[in-house]
Amino acid sequence: MLIFRHEDGNKVASPEQIQIWMKQTMDWIGGIAAQNKFVGSNGLPFDDARVVMHKNGKNMVTNGPFGEIKETIGGYIIVKADSVEEAVEFAKGSPVLQGEGNSVEVRKIAKRDGIH
Amino acid sequence: MIPHLFRTEYRKIISVLCKRFGFGEVATAEDIASDTFLAAAEVWPIHGIPPNPVAWLYNVAKNKAKNHLQRHHLFDHKISPGIKAMYGDASMEIDLSEQNINDSQLQMMFAICHPAISREAQVGLALRILCGFGIEEIADAFLTNKETINKRLLRAKDKIREEKIDIEFPGIAAIDERLETVLTTIYLLFSEGYYSVSSNDTLRKDVCLEAMRLCYMLIENESTNKPQVNALLSLMCFHASRFDARVNKRGELVLYEEQDTSLWNTELIGKGAYFLKCASGGNEISKYHLEASIAYWHTQKADTKEKWENILQLYNRLLQMEYSPVAALNRTYALSKANGKEEAIRQAEKLNLSDDHFYFTLLGELYRDIDNEKAKEHFCTAYSLAKTQTDKQVIQKKIDTLQ
Numbered sequence: 001m002l003i004f005r006h007e008d009g010n011k012v013a014s015p016e017q018i019q020i021w022m023k024q025t026m027d028w029i030g031g032i033a034a035q036n037k038f039v040g041s042n043g044l045p046f047d048d049a050r051v052v053m054h055k056n057g058k059n060m061v062t063n064g065p066f067g068e069i070k071e072t073i074g075g076y077i078i079v080k081a082d083s084v085e086e087a088v089e090f091a092k093g094s095p096v097l098q099g100e101g102n103s104v105e106v107r108k109i110a111k112r113d114g115i116h
Numbered sequence: 117m118i119p120h121l122f123r124t125e126y127r128k129i130i131s132v133l134c135k136r137f138g139f140g141e142v143a144t145a146e147d148i149a150s151d152t153f154l155a156a157a158e159v160w161p162i163h164g165i166p167p168n169p170v171a172w173l174y175n176v177a178k179n180k181a182k183n184h185l186q187r188h189h190l191f192d193h194k195i196s197p198g199i200k201a202m203y204g205d206a207s208m209e210i211d212l213s214e215q216n217i218n219d220s221q222l223q224m225m226f227a228i229c230h231p232a233i234s235r236e237a238q239v240g241l242a243l244r245i246l247c248g249f250g251i252e253e254i255a256d257a258f259l260t261n262k263e264t265i266n267k268r269l270l271r272a273k274d275k276i277r278e279e280k281i282d283i284e285f286p287g288i289a290a291i292d293e294r295l296e297t298v299l300t301t302i303y304l305l306f307s308e309g310y311y312s313v314s315s316n317d318t319l320r321k322d323v324c325l326e327a328m329r330l331c332y333m334l335i336e337n338e339s340t341n342k343p344q345v346n347a348l349l350s351l352m353c354f355h356a357s358r359f360d361a362r363v364n365k366r367g368e369l370v371l372y373e374e375q376d377t378s379l380w381n382t383e384l385i386g387k388g389a390y391f392l393k394c395a396s397g398g399n400e401i402s403k404y405h406l407e408a409s410i411a412y413w414h415t416q417k418a419d420t421k422e423k424w425e426n427i428l429q430l431y432n433r434l435l436q437m438e439y440s441p442v443a444a445l446n447r448t449y450a451l452s453k454a455n456g457k458e459e460a461i462r463q464a465e466k467l468n469l470s471d472d473h474f475y476f477t478l479l480g481e482l483y484r485d486i487d488n489e490k491a492k493e494h495f496c497t498a499y500s501l502a503k504t505q506t507d508k509q510v511i512q513k514k515i516d517t518l519q
Contacts, residue, residue: 023425023429026429026432026433027428027432027451027455029432029436030428030429030431030432030433030435030436030447030451031451031463031466033432033435033436033439033444034435034439034443034444034447034448034463034467035444035466035467035468036439036444038435038436038439041436
């Protein structure tokens with residue numbers, strides 16, 4: 001699983017910029033799918049986002065974007081990779097990495113059916 | 117006259133009889149339908165063609181079916197009580213009304229496309245029972261012999277009996293799932309005609325038209341008139357519009373880029389657009405929607421940035437839905453048109469399709485004008501991997517243009 005972490009969820013991009021990112025993301029995922037290595041993906045939009053936090057002994061609910069947690073998760077894709085190195089190669093192509101401070105976290109999914 | 121009627125009426129008679137006798141008795145239904153046409157072939161040349169040939173055929177088929185029901189042991193002991201309970205005394209009547217013919221054919225379509233029957237056999241049965249093709253024609257379309265086809269059909273019929281598949285509409289809950297296999301079979305049938313290496317051009321066209329007819333039957337029927345069915349018909353219309361342009365007078369394949377667009381059938385392109393519009397209802401996008409949209413863009417011959425960007429995005433989505441080597445190769449070609457050859461070459465080299473001659477043909481195309489030596493190497497590899505003469509011819513032409 002490749003998780004997209006954005007340094008600052010409060011940044012607002014122009015519609016043109018968003019469109020360019022969308023295309024780049026689609027082309028990137030399409031490239032992985034063309035190698036028959038794509039399993040699934042989801043974007044995680046911020047509208048209607050909430051954080052439930054345990055604070056001072058009780059649960060607090062805050063609306064997103066999240067002032068206190070600077071870094072946010074923008075989405076994820078699940079790929080079929082033979083090794084962690086291969087998954088890292090996929091991650092390197094992610095357009096998310098064009099943003100300064102953004103990162104792609106590469107994680108293995110607990111084994112169920114051979115898909116990591 | 118008789119061959120034409122055979123094509124259009126045989127399948128109707130067989131569906132109605134099968135529906136009546138049960139799918140397990142498909143061989144009996146086939147016998148009766150064949151006997152009916154045999155009778156026509158014997159009587160008509162002597163007594164002249166009857167004023168209403170179709171009614172004549174139905175009458176003979178009805179009588180033969182009644183005789184069968186009357187003398188058949190099975191009927192007396194097993195079916196009779198059940199039928200009498202269901203239909204009363206009218207049980208001997210064979211209903212060859214238009215409504216019953218239509219219903220029977222649709223239900224037959226679902227029965228043949230039952231998941232228990234292998235894909236190959238589904239296509240064979242569909243050609244025989246739903247489309248009324250002769251065994252010889254089917255063998256010709258599959259480039260094999262009559263014995264192989266007969267064996268394949270026999271095995272399928274055994275399977276029908278074993279599995280006790282009923283001729284009926286699936287319930288509302290199951291219809292989408294069952295419809296998916298029906299659509300797959302129709303698309304396979306179409307592809308069989310469209311991409312077949314058989315040199316019989318008329319036959320290949322007939323197979324395509326039959327697939328389109330079956331799909332249209334689903335559209336005409338309310339409960340199966342779904343967006344994905346319209347999308348599939350749209351896709352087939354767009355493909356079929358190029359039928360006359362993709363083969364030249366010598367029977368050689370003409371590549372898309374070299375086709376004479378005046379040979380494209382504008383009426384079919386229009387129909388494709390119409391059914392694509394009909395497919396836009398509902399919230400779900402099927403792979404047929406994506407493929408039909410790709411086919412739509414291919415009806416625009418001009419090489420615009422917009423065209424290739426759209427095709428690329430459609431392939432991106434199609435591949436996420438369902439991987440296939442052909443889609444991966446076509447996507448990479450679209451990538452080269454939309455984002456440039458260098459990026460496409462980098463991506464192509466990751467595709468891992470090194471036993472596929474289309475893969476090397478694509479690499480050859482991508483390297484053309486960038487590194488013609490490499491392009492030639494790839495084309496030569498493609499040539500050595502290609503199996504059919506048609507494919508080798510196409511590749512040889514590409515090698516020749518490099519020199």
